[in-house]
Amino acid sequence: MTLVRRGVLLLALPVLLFAAWWVASAGSTDFYWPSLSSILAAFGRTWTWDRVQADVLPSLGRLLAGYLLAVVVGVALGAVIGSVRWVRALVEPLLEFLRAIPPPVLVPIVILLSGIGDRTKILVIVSGCVWPVLLNTVEGVRGRDEVLSDTCRTYGITGPLRLRHLVLRAASPQIVTGARQALPIAIILMVISEMMAANEGLGFTVVQFQRGFQIPEMWSGVLLLGLVGILLSLLFRAAERGLLGWYHGQRAGRREW
Amino acid sequence: MVAVAARAPRVTGRPVALGVLGLAVFALALEVGPRAGLVPIRYAPPTSQILVTLGEQVGRSAFWVALLDTLRTWAEGLLIAVVAGIVVGVLLGSVPFLRAATATTVEFLRPIPSVALIPLVIVLYGPTIRSTLVLVVYAAFWQVLIQVMHGVADVDPVARDTARSYGLGAWARIRYVVWPTALPYVVTGVRLATSVALILTITGQLVIGSPGLGKEIDNAQQSDAVRVVYALILVTGLLGVLANLATRFVERRVLAWHPAIRREEVTPA
Numbered sequence: 001m002t003l004v005r006r007g008v009l010l011l012a013l014p015v016l017l018f019a020a021w022w023v024a025s026a027g028s029t030d031f032y033w034p035s036l037s038s039i040l041a042a043f044g045r046t047w048t049w050d051r052v053q054a055d056v057l058p059s060l061g062r063l064l065a066g067y068l069l070a071v072v073v074g075v076a077l078g079a080v081i082g083s084v085r086w087v088r089a090l091v092e093p094l095l096e097f098l099r100a101i102p103p104p105v106l107v108p109i110v111i112l113l114s115g116i117g118d119r120t121k122i123l124v125i126v127s128g129c130v131w132p133v134l135l136n137t138v139e140g141v142r143g144r145d146e147v148l149s150d151t152c153r154t155y156g157i158t159g160p161l162r163l164r165h166l167v168l169r170a171a172s173p174q175i176v177t178g179a180r181q182a183l184p185i186a187i188i189l190m191v192i193s194e195m196m197a198a199n200e201g202l203g204f205t206v207v208q209f210q211r212g213f214q215i216p217e218m219w220s221g222v223l224l225l226g227l228v229g230i231l232l233s234l235l236f237r238a239a240e241r242g243l244l245g246w247y248h249g250q251r252a253g254r255r256e257w
Numbered sequence: 258m259v260a261v262a263a264r265a266p267r268v269t270g271r272p273v274a275l276g277v278l279g280l281a282v283f284a285l286a287l288e289v290g291p292r293a294g295l296v297p298i299r300y301a302p303p304t305s306q307i308l309v310t311l312g313e314q315v316g317r318s319a320f321w322v323a324l325l326d327t328l329r330t331w332a333e334g335l336l337i338a339v340v341a342g343i344v345v346g347v348l349l350g351s352v353p354f355l356r357a358a359t360a361t362t363v364e365f366l367r368p369i370p371s372v373a374l375i376p377l378v379i380v381l382y383g384p385t386i387r388s389t390l391v392l393v394v395y396a397a398f399w400q401v402l403i404q405v406m407h408g409v410a411d412v413d414p415v416a417r418d419t420a421r422s423y424g425l426g427a428w429a430r431i432r433y434v435v436w437p438t439a440l441p442y443v444v445t446g447v448r449l450a451t452s453v454a455l456i457l458t459i460t461g462q463l464v465i466g467s468p469g470l471g472k473e474i475d476n477a478q479q480s481d482a483v484r485v486v487y488a489l490i491l492v493t494g495l496l497g498v499l500a501n502l503a504t505r506f507v508e509r510r511v512l513a514w515h516p517a518i519r520r521e522e523v524t525p526a
Binding site: 006009010011012013014017032086089090091092093094096097098099100101102103104105106107108109111112113184185187188191192195196203206207209210213215218219221222225226228229230232233 | 375464474
């Protein structure tokens with residue numbers, strides 16, 4: 001019974017909103033606000049498997065490549081900067097400045113320096129996503145448990161073992177926070193790099209529809225971009241649960257005390 | 258060795274000097290790199306040229322108009338998002354039924370990238386400030402809302418029940434129990450929203466062409482004025498730094514009473 005009630009509570013509002021959109025837009029004659037049924041029809045017509053292969057998959061590939069590269073670079077640099085005090089002092093103001101630059105303004109520069117190919121788009125994504133990962137890693141590495149640090153030293157744990165079991169382990173909740181903050185930035189940069197400089201890709205296609213006043217197709221593209229965002233955040237959450245299960249368990253355990 | 262270093266008391270003078278040195282080395286690298294031919298000088302002008310161009314820009318009234326447009330869009334968007342986020346957040350957070358009923362909707366709407374709305378606002382409003390405002394508000398709203406909802410949910414049950422036993426009304430409970438608990442979360446939400454709002458302000462101007470620094474950057478790029486592109490990017494970076502400093506300052510002032518901040522103040526001594 002409670003399960004049913006919970007299900008109803010969870011689904012009632014989305015269903016209501018969807019129904020409201022459907023009803024309110026049914027038979028719409030406004031050129032810019034087509035009916036939901038025509039948007040959904042356009043969705044099926046537009047995003048065929050050919051289209052997906054030609055435009056959506058390359059976009060997602062660049063997104064993942066840029067994002068993963070940013071995480072690797074951010075964690076590697078962050079571990080070094082967080083561990084060595086003078087390096088941290090040296091680069092901290094510089095990092096403050098670099099991360100404060102709104103990443104989209106880098107798109108024109110990267111286009112100047114490396115054209116409008118795949119490399120540019122991946123570079124753009126890396127240059128925007130690396131900062132949250134980097135800065136959170138620095139904080140995480142810095143804030144590790146001192147008793148654990150001392151224990152490692154006493155037992156002579158050094159090098160890769162220490163890096164893996166102490167430094168990165170201790171920083172992992174922060175690293176995940178950084179990676180979570182970087183995800184929407186990656187999506188933003190994927191879309192706008194394709195809007196500004198591309199001849200294929202999800203962002204490019206949607207803008208083409210808008211320029212050609214193919215309004216239902218454009219709406220279907222907006223919906224698809226939304227779905228991509230939702231899907232990626234669900235994937236991220238699943239990955240987080242796998243990686244940080246130990247941490248959430250520990251926190252929950254402490255709270256019960 | 259590292260652990261010892263981390264625990265040693267903070268020396269205030271040296272890190273600042275080192276930080277300045279870091280900035281100087283970076284500027285020098287960007288000066289020497291293009292001149293030595295490591296990167297094409299046409300596309301990556303040396304620091305000194307960027308600074309000279311920045312000086313020229315500062316003398317133009319168009320620059321100040323663009324800067325003001327950017328600041329206005331940013332501030333308006335942030336203000337709308339923060340007010341809406343707090344009101345909706347307190348409402349959804351304190352009524353369990355509403356929270357349960359809206360949870361899935363929030364979870365689904367939040368990850369929708371605001372840039373997905375770009376084509377939509379272009380056909381609806383054209384290249385106007387209003388178009389960019391929609392993006393800014395959409396992106397910044399969720400940052401505030403989520404934090405406020407967490408904050409309101411974090412209220413100590415004992416405090417809440419005590420307030421109820423003493424017969425505090427709904428308003429007094431919000432004012433004296435819910436608000437102080439939620440405030441640190443609100444401040445965090447505002448801090449996150451501030452930088453997100455700046456990013457979307459510039460993005461909107463860059464892609465939609467609504468007036469502001471982003472549009473100036475796009476214009477400069479179209480007319481091949483590479484140095485102006487770099488100079489204006491420098492300005493957006495400085496805006497970002499100022500915003501971070503300002504939110505951090507406000508955080509300290511507003512939360513001066515909060516244990517986390519008080520602890521932070523004590524440790525470096």
